[in-house]
Amino acid sequence: VFNEKRSAADARNYRRKGLDVDSRRIVDFLVARGIGGGTLLEIGGGVGAIQIELLRAGAVRAENVEIVPAYEAVARDLASENGVADRITRRVGDFAVDHADVPGADAVILHRVVCCYPDMAGLVHPAADRAGRWLVLTFPAARWWIRAGLRVMNGIQVLIHSSYCAYVHDPAAIDAIVRSSGVRPTVSRRGFIGELLALERV
Numbered sequence: 333v334f335n336e337k338r339s340a341a342d343a344r345n346y347r348r349k350g351l352d353v354d355s356r357r358i359v360d361f362l363v364a365r366g367i368g369g370g371t372l373l374e375i376g377g378g379v380g381a382i383q384i385e386l387l388r389a390g391a392v393r394a395e396n397v398e399i400v401p402a403y404e405a406v407a408r409d410l411a412s413e414n415g416v417a418d419r420i421t422r423r424v425g426d427f428a429v430d431h432a433d434v435p436g437a438d439a440v441i442l443h444r445v446v447c448c449y450p451d452m453a454g455l456v457h458p459a460a461d462r463a464g465r466w467l468v469l470t471f472p473a474a475r476w477w478i479r480a481g482l483r484v485m486n487g488i489q490v491l492i493h494s495s496y497c498a499y500v501h502d503p504a505a506i507d508a509i510v511r512s513s514g515v516r517p518t519v520s521r522r523g524f525i526g527e528l529l530a531l532e533r534v
């Protein structure tokens with residue numbers, strides 16, 4: 333699913349239209365809270381559009397950890413076009429497994445990533461622990477039509493012999509894990525399809 337075709341399409345959309353609405357919300361939240369002069373860690377940041385916008389808004393450095401290699405070349409091109417390539421470090425790996433040497437940052441972002449990984453706690457806990465000031469997560473809202481839609485989508489993936497599977501993890505369980513890392517919700521927005529949880533270290 334997350335292949336060269338997808339990464340090229342994501343980059344094309346960003347070049348043409350800029351950030352989508354949900355990504356813009358994350359950027360606006362962090363800019364309003366004062367990310368200027370701060371650092372970012374994004375898990376599964378794809379082509380890195382959010383990082384580019386936050387670096388242009390005054391963040392000093394960004395790091396991205398991506399489980400698939402397909403985004404790397406496209407993301408580097410986009411960052412160069414936007415003059416921020418020298419401030420982004422990218423590594424390929426499964427963050428839930430290979431996080432020991434990933435440094436913390438002022439803001440940690442998991443945008444549309446939790447739904448792609450079976451071990452929610454394994455992914456979210458080390459991410460929350462690395463959030464110096466803010467943690468921002470988006471994931472599918474736990475609504476019946478989202479569960480039904482993802483069930484159909486997962487069925488199609490099986491039919492086309494894809495190993496991809498999407499998950500609706502319990503938002504209460506996500507909330508409990510991040511709170512145990514010492515961050516508290518500042519914004520909790522439950523939309524028709526997705527949920528945004530933005531937290532601050534107390």
Ligand SMILES: C[S@@+](CC[C@H](N)C(=O)[O-])C[C@H]1O[C@@H](n2cnc3c(N)ncnc32)[C@H](O)[C@@H]1O
Nearest residue numbers: 376377378398399400426427443444445448449
């Ligand atoms: C739906 S895409 C979202 C990409 C980007 N955040 C966006 O919203 O456009 C999910 C991304 O999470 C990444 N991902 C999933 N599990 C991961 C893990 N355990 N470690 C690092 N990246 C992961 C995938 O490679 C993919 O790029």
